[in-house]
Amino acid sequence: MGVHGLTKYITNDxxxxxxxxxxxxxxxxxxxxxxxCLFLAAAIPTQxxxxxxxxxxxxxxQLKEFADCSLTPIFVFDGCHxxxxxxxxxxxxxxxxxxxxxxxxxxxxxxxxxxxxxxDSSLPLPILEQEIFIECIEQMQxxxxxxxxxxxxxxxxxxxxxxxxxxxxxxxFYIYRPVNQDAYRxxxxxxxxxxxxxxxxxxxxCPVHKKAxxxxxxxxxxxxxxxxxxxxxxxxPLLAVLIGNDFLSSVRLPAKAGAxxxxxxxxxxxxxxISSKQNDVDxxxxxxxxxxxxxxxxxxxxxxxxxxLSYILDVSGKGSKMASDLQLTRNVEGARGFRExxxxxxxxxxxxxxxxVTLKDAVCILREFLSPASATVALNSSNSSKMxxxxxxxxxxxxxFYKASYSSxxxxxxxxxxxxxxxxxxxxxxxxxxxxxxxxxxRAMFYAYMIKLEESVGxxxxxxxxxxxxxxxxxxxxxxxxxxxxxxxxxxxPNSSARTxxxxxxxxxxxxxxLPTGAPSRGLLGLSxxxxxxxxxxxxxxxxxxxxxxSPVGLAFAACAVTTHENLEFLLQSGxxxxxxxxxxxxxxxxxxxxxxxxxxxxxxxxxxxxxxxxISELQTVTQNLRQLMLLIEDLLDDYPQRLSDTEQFVHxxxxxxxxxxxxxxxxxxxxxECVPGSRxxxxxxxxxxxxLICHGLxxxxxxxxxxxxxxxWILTSVEQKH
Numbered sequence: 119m120g121v122h123g124l125t126k127y128i129t130n131d132x133x134x135x136x137x138x139x140x141x142x143x144x145x146x147x148x149x150x151x152x153x154x155c156l157f158l159a160a161a162i163p164t165q166x167x168x169x170x171x172x173x174x175x176x177x178x179x180q181l182k183e184f185a186d187c188s189l190t191p192i193f194v195f196d197g198c199h200x201x202x203x204x205x206x207x208x209x210x211x212x213x214x215x216x217x218x219x220x221x222x223x224x225x226x227x228x229x230x231x232x233x234x235x236x237x238d239s240s241l242p243l244p245i246l247e248q249e250i251f252i253e254c255i256e257q258m259q260x261x262x263x264x265x266x267x268x269x270x271x272x273x274x275x276x277x278x279x280x281x282x283x284x285x286x287x288x289x290x291f292y293i294y295r296p297v298n299q300d301a302y303r304x305x306x307x308x309x310x311x312x313x314x315x316x317x318x319x320x321x322x323x324c325p326v327h328k329k330a331x332x333x334x335x336x337x338x339x340x341x342x343x344x345x346x347x348x349x350x351x352x353x354x355p356l357l358a359v360l361i362g363n364d365f366l367s368s369v370r371l372p373a374k375a376g377a378x379x380x381x382x383x384x385x386x387x388x389x390x391x392i393s394s395k396q397n398d399v400d401x402x403x404x405x406x407x408x409x410x411x412x413x414x415x416x417x418x419x420x421x422x423x424x425x426x427l428s429y430i431l432d433v434s435g436k437g438s439k440m441a442s443d444l445q446l447t448r449n450v451e452g453a454r455g456f457r458e459x460x461x462x463x464x465x466x467x468x469x470x471x472x473x474x475v476t477l478k479d480a481v482c483i484l485r486e487f488l489s490p491a492s493a494t495v496a497l498n499s500s501n502s503s504k505m506x507x508x509x510x511x512x513x514x515x516x517x518x519f520y521k522a523s524y525s526s527x528x529x530x531x532x533x534x535x536x537x538x539x540x541x542x543x544x545x546x547x548x549x550x551x552x553x554x555x556x557x558x559x560x561r562a563m564f565y566a567y568m569i570k571l572e573e574s575v576g577x578x579x580x581x582x583x584x585x586x587x588x589x590x591x592x593x594x595x596x597x598x599x600x601x602x603x604x605x606x607x608x609x610x611x612p613n614s615s616a617r618t619x620x621x622x623x624x625x626x627x628x629x630x631x632x633l634p635t636g637a638p639s640r641g642l643l644g645l646s647x648x649x650x651x652x653x654x655x656x657x658x659x660x661x662x663x664x665x666x667x668x669s670p671v672g673l674a675f676a677a678c679a680v681t682t683h684e685n686l687e688f689l690l691q692s693g694x695x696x697x698x699x700x701x702x703x704x705x706x707x708x709x710x711x712x713x714x715x716x717x718x719x720x721x722x723x724x725x726x727x728x729x730x731x732x733x734i735s736e737l738q739t740v741t742q743n744l745r746q747l748m749l750l751i752e753d754l755l756d757d758y759p760q761r762l763s764d765t766e767q768f769v770h771x772x773x774x775x776x777x778x779x780x781x782x783x784x785x786x787x788x789x790x791x792e793c794v795p796g797s798r799x800x801x802x803x804x805x806x807x808x809x810x811l812i813c814h815g816l817x818x819x820x821x822x823x824x825x826x827x828x829x830x831x832w833i834l835t836s837v838e839q840k841h
Contacts, residue, residue, distance in 0.1 A: 148286030167781035168244030203536030279437030537590025
C-alpha cells in the first residue's frame, strides 16, 4: 500500500524528522519493502533471472551489521491480498508496466547483441528473491513472520505493542497512529544507514560494562510535525484515502479540497480543508458523498470504509498475538491502537453496506469509522476468527505459513475474490505461454489439497476465489494479462488410516511423469523431478532439443546445481566459513560465465537471448511450486516420509542458492552449448566446462570431478527414462 505523493510531501520539510542512533533494540521491518530496497541499493543485475549467491552475500552482510549494533530485527512479510480484491486494477497495471519494461529491454538487446552486465532498476525482480532472503534470515536465526493478508497495519501493530521502531519505505506508515503517539517510531528506509558507526559516549541503551557501542544512523518521523500535526489522528485515514492509495485511486472532491490541483499542492489543500472541517465530520462526509449518484453510493461508501479500516490498528489483538508467536515480550508498556476494540464491528459494518444505501445512511456509516466513540464497543472476535485464512488448519501447516515457508501467491486463488495475478518476470513477452503456465499442474494439485482440507474441517466458506468450481489465475499471454480458469483435479487428502502413501502414483496420474528409482541421493531425486516436469511442459526446451540430453539450458542448469552442491560441501568440510565459501563460488562462477561468453562470441538475436532467460525462469517456477507442493504433502501427513511405500524415497529439493547460484552462469553455459552440435554437447560440458566449475584444493579435485560426472550421468538417464 501507499498514499500517492505523501512521502515526497512530508520529506520536503526536514522538520518532520529527528536524527536518531539505532542500537540495542528490537526493530520491526516491512520485509517485502525492505528486501526490494536492499536489492535495488545493491544494484545486482536481474536480466539473466537472478544472481542469488550475490544476493545472499548482500543480505548476510546487512544482517551482520544489525548484529554488530545489537539490533534484533523482526521481518514481517505480506500474506494474501485483501479478500475483496480491491487492489486488482493496481496489480494489473503493475504487470502491464513490467511487460513494457521487458519490451524496452529487448530492443536494447537487439541493438547490442547481448544482455549486458549493467543493472537496470526498471526490470522485474528475480522470481526467488524472497526465498533467498528467507534462507538468509533462517541461517542467521532472525525473527520472521508472514501475516495472512497485507502486512502494513500488522507491522505497525507489533511495533507499537513492543514499543519498537519500525522500518519501511511505504508512505502508509505516516498515517498510522496509536493513542500514545510517543510510542510510534517510524523510520523511512531512505534514512537508514547501511553501515554501523561507533559512538564513544555511552547511552542508556548500552550495557554498563561497555564504554562504546556501534549504532546505525537514521531519522525518525515526528507525528506532531508541521506536515500532519494539524489533523486530528482520527481523521488521518480519511486523508489517506482522499489523497489516493492502493485501494482507492481517486475520490471526487469539492473545489475547496483541491479537486483541480495536483501533487503537493493538492495534498496541502486537502490537509487544510480537513483541518477546517474535522469538528463537523458529518458535513465533511456529506460534501464528498453528495458528488456521487445514488447508483454509485454503495460502491464508494464501501471503498471508503475498507480504505479507512486498513489504517485502524489492533495492537492488543494482532500485535500481541504476533509477539507471542515470536516468543517476544514487552520491555515497557506499549500503546493501544485507535478503536482497536471495535475493529471487528467495523469489519462487519463495511461488509453489510446495502446496495440501496442512502446518502444519510452512508454518512452515518462512515462516521463510525472516524469517531472515537466507537472505541467503547466491545470486542467480539468469534466470527472474525472463523474467516481467518489459517482457521482450523493443521498446526504444522499453520506454522509453516506464518514462517513464510509458503508463498502467499499459492493461496490467493482460494482466499481472494479476483484470484491471483501472477508476476511478470524476465521472460519472452512475445510468447503466449508465461513461465507459470508450465507448472500449472503442480499448483492445481496444491489447490485441490487445500480445497479438500477446508471441506474436511467444515470451512469451505473461507474460499471465495473460485469461479464455476475452477481456480482463477491471471497470467501474461503475449503482451497482455489474461484470465485463465484452472481445473481442480480429483484428489483426496492423504488418508491417515492408509498404511502407505505413494508419490509415484500421484505424480504419474496428475503430472504424467514417473518418479526415478535408485537415486544416489534424495537431492538428486528432487533435481531429476524438476527437470522432468520442466522439459515435459516447456515449448522452448523441446524446440531447442528433441530430447532432454540435448537441451542446452537443461544441461547447463543441471551442471551448475550439481557442482554448486558439491563445491559447497567440499569447501565447508575444508574448514571455510559459509560466507567465504559463497564468496569463492561467486568469484569462480563470474569468471566461468565470462569465459563461456567469450567462447560463444557471436552476437545473437534478441529473441534467442530472451528465450534462454525464459527457460531459466520456467525452471525457477517449477522448482518453487514443486517444493511448496512437497511441503504441503508433508504437512498433511504427520508421519511423512515414514509412510512412503518401501520402494520410494522422500523427494528433497536442495536450497535455492544451490540450485540457482548464478543465472548468468546458466545462461552463458547454455549459449555456449548451443554453438556445439547436439550429439557433442554432453561431452563438451564434461570435458570443457565442468573442470572450470569445480573448486580446486586439498588434492581432491579428481574425486570431486568424478562425483559430478557420475551424478550428471544419472540425471540424464533418469530424466529421459519414460517409465
